[in-house]
Amino acid sequence: VDLEKVTRQGEDPLRTLFKGSIAAEDMECGTMREGLPWGVDLDYFGLCASAFILLFGTHMEVVKDKTSGSWRPHKTLRRYWQKDLWQSLFDSLLNFDLSSERKCLREVRAAFDGYIGENDRSREIESHLNQLFSHLPKKR
Secondary structure (H helix, E strand, O other), X not given: OEEEEEEEOOOOHHHXXXXXXXXXXXXXXXXXXXXXXXXXXXXXXXXXHHHHHHHHOOOOOEEEOOOOOOEEEOOOOOOOOOHHHHXXXXXXXXXXXXXXXXHHHHHHHHHHHHHHHHHHHHHHHHHHHHHHHOOOOOOO
């Protein structure tokens, strides 16, 4: 663990920045990989990696797009997975910007809420979850 507290911007603990690496290389957020100070970036990366595992069933590898300079998952989303929603989520979480944090995450959430609210998809999702739960053992 090679970690150094760099700065604290104001009284908000979420604005504390660190420099260094505390994670395995495949779990480093973009700012860590670039040697820049990071904060909640690592949490957003973890959330993104969790969503990726649920979609693909494998760990996420990220690559930096040479033309845009933004980070993206190495795997391509399938066309029937509501690509716009998932690409927006991955882009927002992998390329986190502290200055626009609340705005971009609210927009992503609103897009997912809108999709789920359309055509009574919440019942469809609940039905799929119940099917999955039926495969779990009754006793733990």
